[in-house]
Amino acid sequence: MRIRATLSLSLAVVVLTACGSDYPLGDEQEAAAQRGDTSLQGAVTAAGSSAQGPAMDAWRSGFATLYPRAQVQYSPDGSGAGRGALLAGAVGFAGSDAYLSDEELAESTDACGPGGAFNIPAYVSPISVAFNLPGITELKLDAATVARIFRGEITTWNDPVIAAQNDVDLPALPISAVSRSDDSGTTENFTDYLHAVVPEVWTEEADGTWPAELENENAKGNAGVVSTVASTVGAVTYADDSAVGDPLGRVALKVGEAYVPVSSDAAAAAVDLATRVEGRQDYDIALDLDRTTDDARVYPLVLVSYHVYCARYENEATAAVVRAFGTYAVSADGQAEAAEAAKSSPISEELSQQATDALASIEVGDIP
16 A cells, blocks of 8 residues: 655554554463464554544454554544545544445445445445434434424424424423534434435435534534433434433434434444445445335344555555454454444444455455
């Protein structure tokens, strides 16, 4: 992979020595080094999805135990920033809550060689519509109501459209809708859901950037929007469910004739209904989600977050670390670690095997 000289120290493969500085966490890491596979040596940097942040921390920790002389660094700068960094040759891989577009795939050959970059689903999580209404932990809303709230067309919580779907006392509070300020895969998934289910209300195509004409309050990252809503009674946002906690409530979305609450199982069911994006390489596992299902087992506002890798790297040691880390992340152990740390939904055994086979295809060679 082509890497700028100014980034060589952070991206180059680093052979670690057996001195005390190898173990910045002390005796525990040193013990792990003695138990783990020390033949894999190197360092790779990555950037991207903030939604993946807690899962990435868990993967990095588990990977370090297995391979104590290999390092993976991750900066949760947002999906758009991560994809941009990969396409610029500035990181070893990216985390992204949206798969590469056809245009990005074509551009990726500059940094990744003729095979370009490819997408591996690694993290599955529902996106919660989360609100701050003291004493209320769940509301039932259909997609049209959610869309009208975020368009600023429904402005108070006791609006008749909301009241008709809920058997709770709703306050006469103004609604403050909070969206993402950064280029976000969470935004892309949220707007994709709205446009797919109620295109007559949400007329804009799915996009990682919030529509400029909708003048909502905004904040950066999942943590930013959740923090803003947590400190603002009457506020509402959309965020990776792993970032949502007290004092926020969650919306159960209408699917068919039922209202489906947020859950790991319902999110996993949505991925089971997904199909592969057509026209991609066999090793590219980009998924099309069925947002319009009427299956009441499915929570359709789900985020499939990807690791985006190059099909070719110029350095064998870098490729070896990338293959090993990617394989660990999609393994049963890696998925269990992510589920415990981030409430994510483990991918299926079949999808895990497809991802493992795709990672094994990463090659080493010159980047023309």
